[in-house]
Amino acid sequence: MKDSIDTFRPAERIASLGVSEILQIGARATARRAAGHDVITLGAGEPDFDTPDHIKQAAWEAMQAGDTKYTALTGTPALKAAIAAKFDRENGLTYAADEIIACTGAKQVIYNAMMATLNPGDEVIIPTPYWVTYSDIVEICGGVPVLVKCEADQGFRMTADQLRDAITDKTRWVMLNSPSNPSGAAYAASDLQPLIDVLLDAPQVWLMVDDMYEHILYDGFTHATPAKVDPRIAPRTLTINGVSKAYAMTGWRIGYAGGPKALIAAMAIIQSQSTSCPSSVSQAAAVAALEGPQDFLGERCETFRKRRDLVVDLLNGIPGLSCRVPEGAFYAFPDCSGLFGRLTPEGQLIEDDRAFCAWLLEAADVAVVPGSAFGLPGYFRVSYATSTETLELALSRIADAVARLSER
Template identity: 50%
Template sequence: MTDRATELRAEGKDIISLSVGEPDFATPPHVIEAAKAALDAGDTKYTPVTGTMALKKAAALHFQRDLGIATDPSQVIVTAGGKQALFEAIVATVSHGDEVIVPSPWWVSYPQMVRFAGGTVVPLRTHAHRNFRFDPGEFEALITPSTNWLMLNSPGNPTGAVYPAEMLKGIGEVLRHHPQVMVLSDDIYAPLNYTDGPHATLANLCPDLADRICTVSGVSKSHAMTGFRIGVATGPKWLIDAMGKLQSNSSGNPASISQAAAVAAFEGPQDFLADWRERFRARRDMVVAAINAIPGLSTPVPDGAFYCFIDASELMDRFGGDDRKLALHLLDHGVAVVAASAFGGKNGFRISFATDEAVLEEAIRRIGAALA
């Protein structure tokens, strides 16, 4: 949808894209200056495959300070975006016959990674009336001798779901009864938590399970650095080493300039994050109220990230029950969204509110007009 919106704009059409998860804020100046300094210093050569020691140390600082996970730089890998870290963890460990439990609605790449590795996706269904969270008992009911991963994403894409500490502790209790199951915890949206409590993550709450948890983070969402393509992951050394072997034979090291910028992102000022979070929170509140005022649409209040997962069940008869047709209808009226079915959901669509308030107001006006 993002690509199609770009094509239509190139044709001269007025399209507002709410389909991509990308902060509209400028990358912080101190990060830009670090990238410039690296260029001026000629820092344009290969780095170690799994990242510079400077960035591994900065990432270890980030994991401790921001996620409460004590780790050593030797247990950190730097990747070309968080997506590469997730992919490598799955491909390093999943084979034909293995099962991976993935809460749905899910980020579109999770099931594809599992299938690429030859594994079987086991959906763990969640629902809007429970803020897209599941009960640990529901998770345990899906575990079989073939289960080797649970994938967690909190705050989540596409729903904005945030898993509270008590729920994560319950998951930990389940894991203690099933020692073959590991957890891939995608915490890329951790700074965008609107619950007013500290971010909760499994490796911090259940340190006795740390040798079975891989936590993924980065700078893309927190520091508006999507184009820099830097992700970081920490976990048991055997897994990080296996991911490094894959990286050595696929992409090689992440970009040297981007790594220098990421060091500044992790080690530099973090005070701007509070302001960004409050601006996203205000946008969220505006969007939720406006969407729920459109007949036939409804959305819960997302607790994190910058997405609304919108239910349009009452309107689906008009589109033959196909939410892709609904998304194309909205595109015809100047707004690009992503159909819920792309995320393992149905009868609705996802929008990103990571854009200017005036643009959001116009986009929702167009959505309302398209469905009137």
């Protein structure tokens, strides 16, 4: 066994990559909990609600009916029909069956698209902060992530000027996520149109849109998706969604997308040589999610809104922290740079966001994710997809830990 370890050689494509920092922090929190500490983890990117009963019932019925075999590569006819109806009903987008693909999670949708289209050196523009997987997938597929820094004072949204400046003759894709993980920022139609105008002048650039959190929006904010805002960009737009967040189905692993037929066909080639079809039972459950009752979505969104208000208020009440009010998703993304340069009681310097988050885990037994993991140092992500009582306790611990820091 030792000889095998000594001679193992990983592929160069993953040499600069590692396991997601979110998962690493989760593992450290789990280890600390196993050692007897009462750790609160605010790093989870999944709703704390259960999958609705009617969806679970559909899965059970599918199993009882023997729907446990391989399905069509890109999704069952029933699921594709449900996805097409969803896009039409909620987004005003029309897709034929051969313009839709269902995958084992939205992450695979993104991977399939990048693997099917990127050549070595092709560039992908990604506004930061961004979901950690975006840039890693681009690199695995031979592309070059081009990160565009979007701070809190611009609403964590990329401007048309920033996009224009980032485009080169090597640009292949632009990625947009609204509402955003990790910032909760969302693009209104008026924010999207200037970006689309830039892309209309750059015909070699395609647009990848991650709408996963579209049903988690607050204060009357209306979801907008680029292919509907301006249909001229639709022929080179891949619109991605899934059932994980809105329907609390993270473990069911169903993501989907609508886009040009040629792109979907190329993505299907990649999928055919990796996972083949998504789970047959999960597809049946996803049909029930998309076609069944939708009233609970608003109820759950209201619960998230109340938690958002609580978390943002408590964070802004802690000296040295500043938190913008997010439009959607279930994350807050506070600025912790006001604490840099302070010392812990043990004399450790809080020099950056990673040091601050490590200190919170050690001193407060609260696990959060540093903004550096999302491409924007100086911040940290708080998931409020947990109970009000847990959030109040966690924020109290954070406040106490910050109070123990001293000036140099």
